[in-house]
Amino acid sequence: MKFKRHLVSAALVAGFGCFALGAQAVTLRVANQGDALGMDPHSLNESLQLSVLGNVYEPLVTRGRDYKLTPALATEWTQTSPTTWRFKLRKGVTFHDGTPFTADDVIFSYERAKGEGSDMKSYVGQIKEVKRIDDHTVDFVLNAPFPILPELFTQWHMMSKKWCETNQATRPVDRRKGIENAASFRANGTGPYRLRERQPGVRTSFVRNGNYWGMIDGNVDEVIFTPIGNDATRVAALLSGEVDVMEPVPVQDVDRVKNNPKLKVLQGPELRVIFLGMDQKRDELLFSNVKGKNPFKDKRVRQAFYQAIDIEGIKTRVMRGAATPRATLLAPQIRGYAPDLEKRLPYDVEAAKKLMAEAGYPNGFEVKMNCPNDRYVNDSAICQAVAANLAKINVKINLEAETKATYFPKILSRNTSFYMLGWTPSTVDAHNVLYPIMSTPGEGGRGQFNLGSYSNARVDELTAKVASETDDKKRNEMIHEALKIHQDEIGHIPLHQQALNWGAKKNVELVQWPDNGMPWKYVVVKP
Structure with missing residues (x-):
């Protein structure tokens, strides 16, 4: 069954009851360039x-104000053997519909997250099985030792087994196939805020959960989230006071917002690295005028594309300095970052032309490039700059820039030849790049976001060893080797680490996480 353009009012939200906003209620109005594409926490790893959804649903382990690990729906966790972790669950927690949270919900959420249609398989891919010890204790039995398991859980949210079964939402919403269910537009979490009204692409409102088990440090009673795709319109909404917070602030408007006496800009480096991927698996590209072969299987072509891109020009002209060029897919804040690999291949059009000629493409070729226009900072402008750069080596880019609502289902289905993607390792660890991005696609979410199917057996072997190695020195050496192989083979083309720019009224206090997360429970709106 499909559900389209649903409006969910407070009276319809699974019998959650009414939430009356008093005369002194505090409302936070948030605008973003894009929308959350659904209310299902297992449907899209974006x-x-x-x-x-992290304000509505919760994981077993979360991050605090300082972004450090802290208990959430689990109160403690210990390793009882090299391949078994025991998690004690928090007692007295209820979902928004009043159903108690128990071990059965954890087991259900595991099966759902690893199942068909899930975009969260890589978060549970290390798990062999989940054993119920009692109502509030579970054992995670792993395929192999995995010492950073708690960090992997911070984005895996718990859902109610009873609610999903009652509402025919036992499987995740599948963005790739366009399959939707009740979880597309309704929500039943344990978090500090509850979904009140959902109008996809227009606005979504949330209200404080009066039965929340934990502390809500902020004073916000209601959050109204509005997608505003047009940069100028989004900035105008902030300047006029129509919204209280918005992101991203377009790089060209940062100074304008900073200079407004009623506004401020929250800035910081994001953990995300933006990169380009290429189909390296098919014998013939889906979207190219080259027939009978795949030019991206030739390293010389991949390197030519890399060296034809003027990364400093993109940094200066497109990003207005709000980007740091990267030579690997890891930001310096990530465990396993290798500073000695931080040297990009030089921008050299003539060298790129020579490589293309050596590969048999002296006159270049045509290829379609897929790009979002409402996901990353200046994403479509970056892709336009890349297209202009590649034209200098006679490559004609047929650029298809579109909203992420259609972009992600397309590229996640691997219906692409050349694409842009950004990645933030939620574990703040290199394994969360090696496993989902650089590994050969396989079971358990391995290579789930390696959309061009780059494959190297040694990288796969090292990734498996990194997962279980507890000696930091040995582990970092293996990470370094894997990164070097991937870099030498031009497995992907790294571009830059983008900067965070949020605009807000000066009376709004926010916590800005380096993964671009905005936890509403910490927001304080002063009079």
Whole structure:
């Protein structure tokens, strides 16, 4: 069954009851360039979606104000053997519909997250089985030792087994196939905020959960989230006072917002690295005028594309300095970052032309490039700059820039030849790049976001060893080797680490996480 353009009012939200906003209620109005594409926390592994839904649903382990690990729906966790972790669950927690949270919900959420249609398989891919010890204790039995398991859980949210079964939502909403269910537009979490009204692409409102088990440090009673795709319109909404917070602030408007006496800009480096991927598996590209072969299987072509891109020009002219070029897919804040690999191949059009000629493409070729226009900072402008750069080596880019609502289902289905993606390792660890992005696609979410199917057996072997290695020195050496192989083979083309720019009224206090998460429970709106 499909559900389209649903409006969910407070009276319809699974019998959650009414939430009356008093005369002194505090409302936070948030605008973003894009929308959360649904209310299902297992349907799309995308930062905005997870940031919004992280206020409604909760994981076993979360991050605090300082972004350090802290208990959430689990109060403690210990390793009882090299391949078994025991988690004690928090007692007295109820979902928004009043159903108690128990071990059965954890087991259900595991099966759902690893199942068909899930975009969260890589978060549970290390798990062999989940054993119920009692109502509030579960054992995670792993395929192999995995010492950073708690960090992997911070984006895996718990759902109610009873609610999903009652509402025919036992399987995740499948963005790739366009399959939707009740979880597309309704929500039943344990978090500090509850969904009140959902109008996809227009606005979504949330209200404080009066039965929340934990502390809500902020004073916000209601959050109204509005997608405003046009940069100028979004800035105008902030300047006029129509919204209280918005992101991202377009790089060209940062100074304008900063200079407004009623506004401020929250800035910081994001953990995300933006990169380009290429189909390296098919014998013939889906979207190219080259027939009978795949030019991206030739490293010389991949390197030519890399060296034809003027990364400093993109940094200066497109990003207005709000980006740091990267030579690997890891930001410096990530465990396992290798500073000695931080040297990009030089921008050299003539060298790129020579490589293309050596590969048999002296006159270039045509290829379609897929790009979002409402996901990353200046994403479509970056892709336009890349297209202009590649034209210098006679490559004609047929650029298809579109909203992420259609972009992600397309590229996640691997219906692409050349694409842009950004990645933030939620574990703040290199394994969360090696496993989902650089590994050969396989079971358990391995290579789930390696959309061009780059494959190297040694990288796969090292990734498996990194997962279980407890000696930091040995582990970092293996990470370094894997990164070096991937870099030398031009497995992907790294571009830059983007900067965070949020605009807000000066009377609004926010916590800005480096993964671009916005936890509403910490927001304080002063009179």
